[in-house]
Amino acid sequence: MAKKKKLKKKVIYIFVTILTLLCLGSLFGIKTYQEYKYKQSYEYKLIEHGYSLENAKRLLKYYKKDEEIEKLLSIPRNDSILSLIEQKYYIHNNLERYLAYMDKNKTMDLKDVITMVNVNRDYEYYEHEIPADVNKENLLIVNKYYKLSDDFEPKNLVTISNKYAYDNNQITEEANDAYISMWNAANEDGYKLIVNSSYRNYQDQEDVYDSIKQSKGSSQADKVAARPGHSEHQSGLAIDVFEINNQLTGTFKDSPAYQWLQDNAYLYGYIERYPENKEDITGYSFESWHWRYVGKEVAKIIHDEDITYDEYYAYYIENQA
Ligand SMILES: [Zn+2]
Missing domain, CATH: 3.30.1380.10 (Muramoyl-pentapeptide Carboxypeptidase; domain 2)
Structure with a gap:
């Protein structure tokens, strides 16, 4: 009788151990998976690219399309982009030109940078037909x-x-x-x-x-x-x-x-x-x-x-x- 009880205890013990291991394992799995998923996210990629968490979130509020975010990731981090996107006439296709123009005209208002580049003034007259x-x-x-x-x-x-x-x-x-x-x-x-x-x-x-x-x-x-x-x-x-x-x-x-x-x-x-x-x-x-x-x-x-x-x-x- 005592032997049977002992055996039952052992079975329960093994069962509980396996169950615990399974739980821990899947919890660990979920966590690893979540981490893996996050690392695939644009938020993570923007942070890795040098943006703060707050700025990454702001950029993602503005940029919804994959190709737009990919473009951000293809150019060096630049926090001026955060101010540029707030300008009324901001055109995403002109982003790199805005940055180049800002570099050449360091004291110029952002609003004016947007205007000038939008109307092609970063090119000489008659040289960009x-x-x-x-x-x-x-x-x-x-x-x-x-x-x-x-x-x-x-x-x-x-x-x-x-x-x-x-x-x-x-x-x-x-x-x-x-x-x-x-x-x-x-x-x-x-x-x-x-x-x-x-x-x-x-x-x-x-x-x-x-x-x-x-x-x-x-x-x-x-x-x-x-x-x-x-x-x-x-x-x-x-x-x-x-x-x-x-x-x-x-x-x-x-x-x-x-x-x-x-x-x-x-x-x-x-x-x-x-x-x-x-x-x-x-x-x-x-x-x-x-x-x-x-x-x-x-x-x-x-x-x-x-x-x-x-x-x-x-x-x-x-x-x-
Ligand atoms: Zn006239």
Whole structure:
């Protein structure tokens, strides 16, 4: 009897031991597995890359896509990235360019770094040529980087009636309709607008540019004229507009008609293309008379956010594509 009891005890003992070992083993297994899993996580990888736990968490709140985080891991740790991503117009594709630009412009505001790189100012004018995407139609961009081909001609060009313009001025039909609505509204407020320049083809622009280049050299020509293919006037979406009593480029900026355009043009789909104090962004001197048709919806965003078309295009068009 005693023997049987002893045996039973032994069996229970063995059973409990095995059970305990199994439990410990699987607990250990789970822990090892969890550790293994964590080491696969981006949080762990970012910490290994040099970021603090807090910064790794912040980066992961912003970056959701694998390829974005992989890119972060492929460049040296840089805590400035934490500040860059908080900027409104931050574009992830430009990250390495922002960092390089910051390196060269150490005292520059982060906001300005974002702006300048977004509009390609980390490249020299005319040394980073991008074909203008004419499929964007009203939203195409032309500047010192984006170029129209020599045979590009806008569709639906119409001649602006000489009630609203000097002779032989052409813009696209849609831009013309919008201009007439704007003209009527300005007229009701006491301003008679007049267009004195609009569509220019590639050849015209080449002639203008070359004649200045021949007489004054190319650096002077670049200051006052766009190179052929780089003039917004070739798009058929730009007008040089004055008021019948204020038609001088030097003083139009001080006229109430200019003020009227600044306050109202966006309601008709027009934007000021080369505003004052934005020369570094647009690449052009302030031109109070040069207005560009983009359509009402886009004009309102540009007006409300007080950005240039170059900034709009980089962030809202190219970045979203
Ligand atoms: Zn112009």
